[in-house]
Amino acid sequence: MLRAALELTSALGGGSPCALVWQEPGGALHHVGTGEEQPHDDVLRGWLAAAERVAAGTVAVGAGAGAGAEAGVEAGAGAEAADAEAGAGAEAGTGARVAPVRDADGALLGALVLGDGGPDGGAADAALERVAGPVQRFLRVALERTQQAAERGSAYEALVEIGTQIQAEEVHADAVFELIVERARELCDTDVAWLALVDEHAEEVRVVVTAGGTTEAFGQMAVRLGTGIGGAAVLQGRTIQVRDQELYGNEMPAAVHNALAGEGVVSVLCSPMLRAGRMVGALYVGMRRASDFGPGAPGLLSALASQAAIAIENGRLYRALAEKNETLERSFAIHRELTDASLAGEGLDQLGRKLAQLVGRDVVVARADGATLPRRYPCDPDAEAVVVALDDDGPAPAQEAVGVIADEARLGTIHAAGDEPLSALQRSALEHGATVIALELVKQRAALEVEWRLQGELLEEILRSGATPGESLVARAAHFGIELERPRRVAVLEPVGDVEEGRLLQLTRLALAAGGGEPALVCKRGARVVVAIPEAEHDAALARVAALQRKAARAGVELLGGLSDGRLDLGTSLREAEAALGLARSGARDGGRSLVSCEALGPLRFLLDAPDMTEMRALVRRVLGPLAEHDAQRPRTQLLPTLAAYLEADCHQPTTAAACHIHVSTLKYRLARISAVLGCNPREPAARFELQLALSVLDVLRALGSDPLADSSGRDETAAGEASGRDGDRPRARR
Numbered sequence: 001m002l003r004a005a006l007e008l009t010s011a012l013g014g015g016s017p018c019a020l021v022w023q024e025p026g027g028a029l030h031h032v033g034t035g036e037e038q039p040h041d042d043v044l045r046g047w048l049a050a051a052e053r054v055a056a057g058t059v060a061v062g063a064g065a066g067a068g069a070e071a072g073v074e075a076g077a078g079a080e081a082a083d084a085e086a087g088a089g090a091e092a093g094t095g096a097r098v099a100p101v102r103d104a105d106g107a108l109l110g111a112l113v114l115g116d117g118g119p120d121g122g123a124a125d126a127a128l129e130r131v132a133g134p135v136q137r138f139l140r141v142a143l144e145r146t147q148q149a150a151e152r153g154s155a156y157e158a159l160v161e162i163g164t165q166i167q168a169e170e171v172h173a174d175a176v177f178e179l180i181v182e183r184a185r186e187l188c189d190t191d192v193a194w195l196a197l198v199d200e201h202a203e204e205v206r207v208v209v210t211a212g213g214t215t216e217a218f219g220q221m222a223v224r225l226g227t228g229i230g231g232a233a234v235l236q237g238r239t240i241q242v243r244d245q246e247l248y249g250n251e252m253p254a255a256v257h258n259a260l261a262g263e264g265v266v267s268v269l270c271s272p273m274l275r276a277g278r279m280v281g282a283l284y285v286g287m288r289r290a291s292d293f294g295p296g297a298p299g300l301l302s303a304l305a306s307q308a309a310i311a312i313e314n315g316r317l318y319r320a321l322a323e324k325n326e327t328l329e330r331s332f333a334i335h336r337e338l339t340d341a342s343l344a345g346e347g348l349d350q351l352g353r354k355l356a357q358l359v360g361r362d363v364v365v366a367r368a369d370g371a372t373l374p375r376r377y378p379c380d381p382d383a384e385a386v387v388v389a390l391d392d393d394g395p396a397p398a399q400e401a402v403g404v405i406a407d408e409a410r411l412g413t414i415h416a417a418g419d420e421p422l423s424a425l426q427r428s429a430l431e432h433g434a435t436v437i438a439l440e441l442v443k444q445r446a447a448l449e450v451e452w453r454l455q456g457e458l459l460e461e462i463l464r465s466g467a468t469p470g471e472s473l474v475a476r477a478a479h480f481g482i483e484l485e486r487p488r489r490v491a492v493l494e495p496v497g498d499v500e501e502g503r504l505l506q507l508t509r510l511a512l513a514a515g516g517g518e519p520a521l522v523c524k525r526g527a528r529v530v531v532a533i534p535e536a537e538h539d540a541a542l543a544r545v546a547a548l549q550r551k552a553a554r555a556g557v558e559l560l561g562g563l564s565d566g567r568l569d570l571g572t573s574l575r576e577a578e579a580a581l582g583l584a585r586s587g588a589r590d591g592g593r594s595l596v597s598c599e600a601l602g603p604l605r606f607l608l609d610a611p612d613m614t615e616m617r618a619l620v621r622r623v624l625g626p627l628a629e630h631d632a633q634r635p636r637t638q639l640l641p642t643l644a645a646y647l648e649a650d651c652h653q654p655t656t657a658a659a660c661h662i663h664v665s666t667l668k669y670r671l672a673r674i675s676a677v678l679g680c681n682p683r684e685p686a687a688r689f690e691l692q693l694a695l696s697v698l699d700v701l702r703a704l705g706s707d708p709l710a711d712s713s714g715r716d717e718t719a720a721g722e723a724s725g726r727d728g729d730r731p732r733a734r735r
Contacts, residue, residue, distance in 0.1 A: 223251075359416060576598050640709075642674065
């Protein structure tokens with residue numbers, strides 16, 4: 001159509017060449033003409049310059065394009081007279097008529113050029129005037145399309161640039177956000193632009209990047225989720241345009257209105273940043289004057305907002321992958337470090353320390369068998385490991401724990417201190433640490449079992465050797481840290497009820513190993529366990545055996561025990577401990593103590609040869625039972641304690657009265673009552689011996705936890721029969 005108009009103009013102008021020249025805003029020159037040759041760019045610029053002079057009124061329409069503004073030289077006058085600015089190309093050889101082409105506002109768009117067709121210049125001018133209108137309209141549309149195409153090209157270039165940034169190997173979200181905001185401001189031709197992200201913890205949308213802003217408050221704007229311009233954009237799922245932000249509601253805070261007003265922003269365009277239907281932020285542009293923005297601005301802003309949402313998602317995915325990769329690499333490093341430490345034979349303590357440092361928390365390693373007390377290993381390399389005290393329920397539970405398992409058997413537990421949950425890397429380190437520590441515990445268990453077996457064989461030989469062991473036996477004992485020149489006590493332990501084969505022996509060995517101190521030798525004889533205790537002092541040895549009983553009880557095994565005196569001949573000590581065990585077994589049936597010590601019997605150790613306590617209880621009931629019955633019926637007159645004090649004072653009345661805190665006359669009354677109840681005089685030698693023996697046996701039985709006089713208020717039929725049937729056997733005073 002344009003070429004037809006130009007050909008028509010050429011015909012009306014006498015067949016002279018006709019052309020249309022224009023220049024894009026970017027500077028590119030364009031030419032459409034009826035001639036075959038393409039004029040030089042300098043010629044095109046000369047024609048445009050002539051059109052500017054015509055538009056400015058300095059030259060009349062149709063003035064020769066080859067005439068200089070001052071010289072008036074014809075364009076075709078010759079190469080030597082050509083004026084480049086006026087566009088008089090030497091190759092043209094003729095003059096040219098130029099008419100400006102304007103847009104609707106009168107601004108110059110281009111130049112319509114008609115070559116000189118001869119002397120009839122009026123025909124040329126008339127032709128130019130006839131086609132000027134249609135050509136102007138065509139050129140105006142063409143330039144608008146060209147400009148729109150350029151804008152679209154710029155937008156596409158921006159989107160490609162942003163996409164390239166997003167698809168980079170490492171996504172720097174902040175840099176992408178800055179690029180998006182800058183491009184949004186540039187492409188939408190606005191004064192300011194900003195991007196806000198959702199803070200899910202604070203439940204608000206907060207500005208993170210701005211472009212074109214000048215105030216501090218502008219970069220600190222924040223609104224609650226669902227409110228403000230961004231909230232409306234999310235609810236409606238589209239770009240929102242606000243011509244005057246001061247009139248906008250939707251619970252937009254006054255601080256945001258004030259921040260926008262302080263920046264001078266009047267009109268706002270907002271596009272939501274959505275990912276999987278969920279708002280992750282919003283992209284805004286603003287003008288400092290009331291504006292409706294361009295027709296392509298909403299679509300462009302929406303595309304940029306989508307790119308920003310993709311950048312956020314890609315950044316999140318990249319961070320997740322980077323964290324997983326880092327976790328994997330560090331996990332491999334931790335595995336190598338722990339495995340190398342295990343292969344180097346660094347031991348449980350060093351493994352615990354290294355694990356605590358790798359996890360970054362204190363860890364507690366507790367063995368299931370109780371061979372050692374739980375230990376807390378600090379993550380601080382300069383701190384010392386400490387023993388965690390055990391109570392009846394074991395160590396206090398921690399926030400995170402991993403079982404130490406080998407061959408489906410639980411060997412222990414590793415606890416990580418702290419209230420915060422473990423990260424994936426920390427849990428991986430803890431789990432691999434449990435595997436390495438399981439291997440270490442298996443190695444220690446195998447070594448312990450060999451050592452225990454050898455120690456058991458050593459104890460058997462010591463029990464058979466008597467008081468003078470041979471030199472080889474002494475040397476073997478010294479290898480285990482045992483000094484045979486020191487007295488030892490022997491304890492014999494027996495379970496109450498049936499116990500799994502070997503369990504009592506294992507419990508005893510582990511309990512003694514966990515207790516620390518000088519090693520104790522252990523061996524098994526039938527259902528019993530024999531222990532040679534290094535503590536020669538009675539109370540220490542008794543406390544160690546009692547602690548062993550408590551630990552066994554926590555494991556569900558009740559133990560009876562007998563403890564010998566300390567001596568070098570452990571064979572003799574074994575016989576004493578077995579005899580004491582017999583008393584403990586007999587006393588346990590009557591609710592007595594489960595542990596009997598030879599030393600507690602004092603001078604009555606001959607009682608260890610008794611098969612049980614039946615005769616001892618019968619002796620006490622027969623001799624002292626009548627006094628116990630009297631005291632139960634008359635609690636204010638206690639004859640049995642008075643008799644004990646009287647015999648203790650060697651029958652000296654003033655001493656006895658002082659010990660009982662009574663008057664001598666009262667004592668004499670009580671002694672008379674004692675003689676009457678017993679039917680004998682306590683001062684008689686035979687009666688005195690029997691009474692003292694009965695009182696001593698009573699003390700022993702009470703020490704063992706068995707009191708035959710505890711039911712004196714209502715003696716059983718056997719005791720009553722013995723008392724009534726043996727009245728003639730009671731010690732009586734000689735008449």
